[in-house]
Amino acid sequence: MGNPRFYDFNVHTVPDGKDTVKDVMAFAKHLGFSGFAITNHSNVEEPYLEGSMQDGIDTYKAVEIVVSNPSKLNGLVGKYRKNVDVVAVHGGNEEINRAAVETPAVDILAHPQTSKNGGINHVLAKSASHNNVAIEFNLDSIIKGRGGKRVHTLSFFSKNLELARKYNVSTVLTSNAYNCFDLRAPEEMIALSKLFGMSREEAITSLSDIPESIITKNRNSGIVQGGVEIVNEEIISSDGE
């Protein structure tokens, strides 16, 4: 087995964050990442930037959709879906979280935790699993939080992880970085994820396999409408004979 390739799927760059894509690329490459997604918020100007592959590190066009009203989510997802590789939704509100996990075109529900709970319950976890929406664990709240806030984040994360395991929901580990110094090397992210109970294997999957599968899914999708999935490709191909 070769070394896994690591990806950080929540990074903000200029104009949303502080550093340019080039700066972040150099920094992330040095830390050992194979790529990252530029998930600027949809409410800033020019939220998504051209993805590129340069100097051995990939950047993916992505967006983090911010909505105040869940009814507007579907429209915005439709607007961005065709232009970007990764669609994330800015969670943190129970109604938005629910709308996000019920939309199959969404890839990641970012920071679902609210001030009171982890933002995920059994119902949402089931939908997330069914619609293949990944739940994010944004490690910046562990890195930067101190005291009570971090205590809560850690317990919310371990609860979310328990639900994700039970309902087989994909999980992603991200830095939610706004500048270069918010990034952490993959091994450090794995060590941080152990704090809330993730095993090393789960952490590697969340940093490597799941981001890769999101990209492959969106780049090679035979565009199947929402609710329609190809169960057995052989039946389709043999139909033509």
Added chain:
Amino acid sequence: MKILPPTLRNRKRYLAFELISEKEVPRDDLIKEIFSCASSLIGDLGSSECNIRLLSFENSKGIIRCNHNTTDKTRAVLATVSNISGTQAVIHILGISGTVKGATKKYLEEFEVFNPKEQSYLKEYKS
């Protein structure tokens, strides 16, 4: 007092690291920040189990010692270091070894510390 025989000594691990920061950070400030992060994240009990100690720190790279079975906890503590007396910084662990010599030879010699300023040849695009 006589030194403990090798079989009775605590086993240790040596973490070679580089400190990526906006400007150079004094050794004392780094130590202070690491211990403050350790007490905040794992508390007195956890810190005593980890037994973190900064052995050497020069030119933004150095070695941290910890107990052999708490390397993950130590890594997590070091990952929570984000600001050292007003300077943004990241501790990037280059490798773990069982001896100081091994850590120095394998990971620190000839290693160039990453300097974010040198990379930012496109800074002028920032407004």
